[in-house]
Amino acid sequence: MPLKRSFKRGLMAISLLTAGVVLASDNSLLDAVRKGRLQQVQQLIQQGAALDERGLDGSSPLLLATRDNRIDIARALIEAGADVNRKNLIQDSPYLLAGASGHNEILKLTLAHGADLKSTNRYGGTALIPACERGHVETVRLLIEAGVDLNHVNHLGWTCLMEAIVLSDGGPAHQQIVAQLIAAGADLNLPDRAGISPLQQAERRGQSAIAKLLRDAGAA
Template sequence: MLTRLLPAAVAALWLGSALPAGAQVAPSVAEAAAYGGMHAAAWRGDAAAVRRLAAAEPWSIDARDAHGRTPLHAAAFAGQRAVIRVLAEAGAKLDLLENDRYDSVTIAAVADDGQTLALLLSLGASAKQITSRYDGTALIAAAHLGHAGVVRQLIAAGAPLDHVNNLHWTATIEAIVLGDGGPRHQATLAALIEAGANLEIADRHGRTPLQLARSRGYAAMEQMLETALGRRRSTGR
């Protein structure tokens, strides 16, 4: 059992180092080992057990662990797509938030798990929720990490392009200020530009995405933004 939990534990440690303090927390090895019932079945990917438990103990479908995670959250962290489908069919609520206010969509987005994200969205989970203590969105979280493919999926699912979180940052701004200016974040910025994200929304200090990219020496991003802004101004869009 322990060997099956180690990859998830490593992923949790990586996520913790990549995100700001207070970011989402996957079940630890100890927590997962202590799981019973529906949470245990969801975490280990036992879809048959989840189906049996849903019929015998319907109350357990949206039960919470000590961190407020439902079986769906556990399955999303573990990438257990068969279980996610069974839980949805059994009536699990797809948009519940755990204690740090993350939903299953944001969990999959942060993990860069496009397959799990696609399944959740196809089952009716929303890309529009306000999540996290930062009052952000899955799109902002994915842009921060440079998960360009996930960003495109979320945009296609109607994620709010220009939502401003309580740090006064949009997805566009986070792709710059929390990115490294490299190919992944450039591709993320390109996706946001192509989708029509507002490039003039400034941070709380009045700095626009272009000014932020320029101040960081992100020449490629600066060029992308200058080109997009010039095109929009010339066309009146």
């Protein structure tokens, strides 16, 4: 039986390696990033470590650094050539996750190193949509300036403007975001799948400040 179990483990390890997946060890790049060890990360990069190795969930070292907002480590990986668009098994990439999380310094690095502005997450949304939903005002500004599509519709049938209303409390941060989207030229009348407009959604939710912004900008 022990021999049989060892054989099965060997087959599993071969399968993972074939898929480009590594099991993190104490001297792996994934492990160094996970533990926040910048100097070790730099040493491993200099030694030629695989920048885009993946853990069991498909996450690369850069994606782990982005998740934990380890800016210096992310910078070291990106400047060494790590892929800012490489996705894990649930379709997160460093660029998309930085936008959704409001990790602006890492987001700037990804934008400067080839971020795919058209890439989408598992919900079919661009980086701008969750940034609007979560109230990341500065992140929204960065993504608008980068040129992300303002009128992209995700799998739920919502644009970034719609998510800034439907999934928010209509507070100051989301008011600023709606104002940014208006100023940038977002389509204010794109309805959801039920045919309800952003203005109607804001009114239904009692978001009077956002409703006024939309009406003043000509929304119907």
